Amino acid sequence: MSENIRDLLNKLTLEEKASLCSGEDFWHLKGIQRLNIPSIMVTDGPHGLRKQEVKGDHVGLGGSVKATCFPTASATASSWDEELMFNMGVALSKECLAEDVSVLLGPGANIKRSPLCGRNFEYISEDPYLTGKMGASLVRGVQSNGIGTSLKHFALNNQEYRRMAIESVVDDRALREIYLPGFETIIKEAQPWTVMCAYNMYNGEYCSDNKTLLTNILKEEWGHTGLVVTDWGACNNRVAGIKAGLELEMPSSGGVNDKLIVKAVKNGTLSIEEVDRVVLRLLNLIFKANEGKQKDYRYDVDEHNNLAAEIAGESMVLLKNSEEILPLSRDERILVVGEFAKKPRYQGAGSSLINPTKVTTLLDALENLQIKFDYIQGYNIDSDIPNMELISQAVDSAKTYDKVVVIAGLTDDYESEGFDRTHLDMPDSHNKLIESLCEVNENIVVILQNGAPVIMPWIGGVKAVLEGYLGGQASGTAMVNIIFGIVNPSGKIAETFPLKLEDDLASKYFGMGPKTVEYRESIYVGYRYYDKAEKDVLFPFGFGLSYTNFEYSDLKLNNKNISDNDKLLVSLKIKNVGDVYGKEIIQLYVNDDISSVFRPQKELKAFKKIGLNPGEEREVNFELTKRSFAFYDVESKDWIVESGLFNILIGSSSRDIRLEESVTVTSDIRRIIENLEPKAPEYYNLIEYNTISNSSFIELLGRDLPVQKRLKGEDFTITSTVGDVSSTFIGKILYKNISKNFLKPPSGEEEVDPTMKRMMESIIYEMPLRSLVLMSGGKISFKTVNILLQFINSNYLKGFFAIFKPS
Structure with a gap:
């Protein structure tokens, strides 16, 4: 095939080569009919296929064909189950085969820098190791059936606010230790057919122009053999x-x-x-995808729905279970409260919105199992304001029931692609309902439907909390299976739940803008920060309860003294000491006892999920390599290990360490590593400091900070956003007209969904002017935009003469 492709390359004209470098329309790559080069289709789908029924509307957000809506990434990450992710990938590939889709746009491997990111439901974890392992498993599953994936968004796209224009200012250690390793693992272990570059800038260059990211790191250092595709526009x-x-x-x-x-x-x-190198990778993708096509392929819709229920059940996390109130008994009088029980929130909003093959609500699932219950609405999902009449009805009813199950969380307009959260609160209508019910019934069970961490002011008054996340179309089945003990919960959260937003260091510097966002916290993201700062949290990374208990013992290392190039073998025993079958996620963390550079208290370096019958004991084995002990050295631009003592920590969560052993690692590094504590003390003592100064961040960054705000009198450019120029008279007219055009309802619909409308308004406002050309399919020219810019910048004569100047 490679010889045939090279032969085709030689037959292509320059114009044909150039044409292959962009799409045919919104979802298709171009083909060349005279040379029998086919067109292939790509489509959205980190957790389900989102294929539009028509060629594509003006923004690609119209209706789509029916497909299985699996749990979103924030949920599946909490399963810590690589095999399950592979199986989900296989199922996704089958649905692609049935719909003649060649590349699925996902998974998203961006780190959850802050719980405020509006798209966190679509991302895996705050931890790069877990991100890499879970992402690689999904990619392998999808690609095992001849369907490609698109690993996104490369790189440093960790917020929605001004994502199309903002520059992420990050130091090299944070880049290499936090934000790139997830991508690196997926590339090296699974070779996704494509990688999607992000909108934002890094180091003064847009990611689509960034040779450091796309060639030096991705292609040369990591050995990616596929191609890089832009995010849309x-x-x-x-x-x-x-x-x-x-x-x-x-x-x-x-x-x-x-x-x-x-x-x-x-x-x-x-x-x-240079053009041939590009076209060669494009042709390789097109023909590899074409080989995988299977005409008239069909998949089992019910089988995929059952798999969605299984994945949801493995992913939900039992956060609290006082007095072992769960599992519930069928003999008890049960009241279900909350409109989510009838109208569930099982997926996120935005480009990943799936048209499900079916939806099983909590009420449906209870009825399917013939469980007796009563239902009260409790709140209105369309309003944050507590409805006291609905709350009163729920409170009056709750007094007479044995157990009250409340289903609550975040509504669609709280988190979405296109905009970020500004707080971690649930709607007042949900919180007030739960608090009121706690006053009249002591047996309250809360089930949450949300894509990211929330504050729980009522946590002390309820007896159980089940984090359901956005559990997909079969989430109702999974919830009922867990609360009635048909399935023993085994998920563990892949992100930290803080007590309050103010406790989170990264969130202090989240958003920022309009030109730059500074990652001042460096490597201290998620549990790496909370542990170093010794801050209490609501629920720690890796936490999750079970209906059984596990005993850890007999931790052994194959060697107590190794060189940094040796492998360390770790073994331990795990036993189910409870009365029911259950699964435990064993987590291995590494602690560097003494280091010249600032380092986290512990970092996840291995994990394993195993199932055990009551009384069953098994041995668990791990293998650690140099990277398990290393940090990124900015001076040598390489991963190095300092000689010294390292602690191997085995835990049930990041704050529940059950076993500990130490190993001495000897490195061949002889030079002195600079200690930055005198120049940047905050990074070494986060207990004392809760902010990062300009001077310390500059010292870490190794250069001056780029300008964060637009300078007075500075001209607008083609990379300025629609929102930027809307402060001018002509820009205001432009914004109004673009909004009118983009916010037209999809064909056959009377109006745009409110959450979708808010997302689109945000995208339009933050869209660079150059995107007007690219997203218009050529209807608007660069000449037109540049003329507009002259008038926007009050260069009226230049603008007037430019109208008559040839293109």
């Missing part, structure tokens, strides 16, 4: 992108950028060899 400079390692622009820009490629080759700015 993220192409900044097409020619610079090709030089940087960007292969495919999506969606179609109507030939605008294709012409720029041809022009650049003809004037010598771009070599034909």
